Amino acid sequence: MQVRVYGVMVVLCAVVAGTPVGTNLGLVHLLWMLVSGRLLETRGAVIPGLTATGLPEPAVRRAWAALGQGSWSSQGLLGSWRENVEQAGVWRAHEYEGYRPVAVDVTGFWRPRLQGCATSHYHGPAGKALSAIPVGMVARIGSVGTQRLGLPLALVRADIDDPSTAAHERALLQAAVQAATERDVLVLDAGFEISQLQEAGATRYVVRAAKNATGHRAAPPAYPGVAAAAGGAS
Numbered sequence: 001m002q003v004r005v006y007g008v009m010v011v012l013c014a015v016v017a018g019t020p021v022g023t024n025l026g027l028v029h030l031l032w033m034l035v036s037g038r039l040l041e042t043r044g045a046v047i048p049g050l051t052a053t054g055l056p057e058p059a060v061r062r063a064w065a066a067l068g069q070g071s072w073s074s075q076g077l078l079g080s081w082r083e084n085v086e087q088a089g090v091w092r093a094h095e096y097e098g099y100r101p102v103a104v105d106v107t108g109f110w111r112p113r114l115q116g117c118a119t120s121h122y123h124g125p126a127g128k129a130l131s132a133i134p135v136g137m138v139a140r141i142g143s144v145g146t147q148r149l150g151l152p153l154a155l156v157r158a159d160i161d162d163p164s165t166a167a168h169e170r171a172l173l174q175a176a177v178q179a180a181t182e183r184d185v186l187v188l189d190a191g192f193e194i195s196q197l198q199e200a201g202a203t204r205y206v207v208r209a210a211k212n213a214t215g216h217r218a219a220p221p222a223y224p225g226v227a228a229a230a231g232g233a234s
Contacts, residue, residue, distance in 0.1 A: 008035060009028075009032070011084060012028050012031045012032060012035075013028060014080065014084045015027075015031065015077055015080045015081050015084065016028055016072075016077065016080070017080065018076060018080055019070065019071060019072045019076070020070075020071050022062070022070070023066045023070035023071055023072055025062065025063075025066075026062050026063040026064075026065065026066025026067065026070060027066055027067075027070065027072060027077075029050060029053070029055060029059060029060075029062075029063040029066075030046075030050070030063050030066065030067055032053060033046075033049045033050055033052075036053060038050075038052040038053050046067065047060060050063050050064065074155050075154065075155075078152050078153070078154070078155065081152070082151055082152070082153070085151055090144050090145075091142050091143070091144050091149060091151065092142050092143055092144075093140055093141070093151070094141050094142055094143065095183075098183065099183055099184070099204070100140060100183050100184050101140075101141045101184075101185055101187045101206075102138060102139065102140050102141070102176065102179075102180055102184045102185065102186050102187065103137075103139050103141055103150060103187050103188075104136070104137070104172065104173070104176045104187065104188045104192070105136070105137060105188070105189060105191075106121065106134050106135070106136045106168070106169070106172065106191070107121075107134070107135055107137065108120075108121025108122075108130075108132035108133065108135075109132055109133045109134075109135065110130060110131070110132045111131050111132055111133055112130065112131055114131060117131040117132075117133075118158075118163040119131075119132060119133060119134055119158045119163045119168075120132055120134075120165070121134045122191075133157075133158075134158055134165075134168060135155055135156070135157060136154075136156035136157075136168060136169075136171070136175070137150075137152060137154070137155055137156075138152070138153045138154040138155075138156075138172070138175060138176045138179050138180075139151060139153060140153055140184065141187075153176075154175040154176065154178075154179050156168070156171050156172045156175050158171075159171060169191075169192065169196060170196070173192070173196055173197060173199075173200035174200050174201075176200075177200050177201050180202075184204065185204045185206060186204065186205040186206070187205070187206050188205065188206070188207045188208065189207075189208045190207075190208045190209065192207060193207075194207055
């Protein structure tokens with residue numbers, strides 16, 4: 001086995017170290033299936049993907065059980081991953097004037113043939129929202145060498161009871177505000193409104209506004225006097 005493969009397995013084991021015995025082994029097999037690309041080959045089919053890694057049938061069943069019934073959470077795994085990356089000392093967070101950018105955005109996993117899909121995501125080439133599983137991501141931006149790499153702080157799925165886009169964005173912004181520290185600045189694209197950030201309690205953020213916008217003072221300027229007004233009129 002190559003040295004790099006050993007290195008990847010060490011990291012995967014560290015990520016699942018905080019989960020119960022049994023679940024941890026199943027999660028390692030699942031994560032290895034992901035990083036090895038087997039899940040792409042099987043077009044998202046988990047059991048064939050696990051089988052394609054060379055696991056025996058009992059191990060495939062245990063990994064499948066760990067996925068659906070194991071005691072774990074994505075937030076817990078993200079925390080372990082973040083701790084492992086920071087302790088390695090290779091990744092460096094970007095910093096500008098003492099502030100660190102934290103990107104907030106939504107990506108969609110398209111499911112055009114999924115029956116009864118209650119969620120959707122805007123697709124640029126189509127010019128409309130299509131059936132998809134949207135996932136909100138909050139990530140602190142940094143680099144490993146010259147390669148820019150975001151360190152995920154939170155992953156947010158749409159609520160089952162209210163799968164609307166507005167509700168999903170509210171939940172994502174609340175998670176971003178909770179995950180951010182005093183040195184973090186949320187960075188968002190034009191899909192979010194300033195009013196949404198204020199409602200979520202964000203105090204440090206940069207939002208891409210519309211290309212065409214009208215700006216004006218909150219209060220009119222002080223009256224310059226009759227002479228100045230007349231001179232300006234002439």
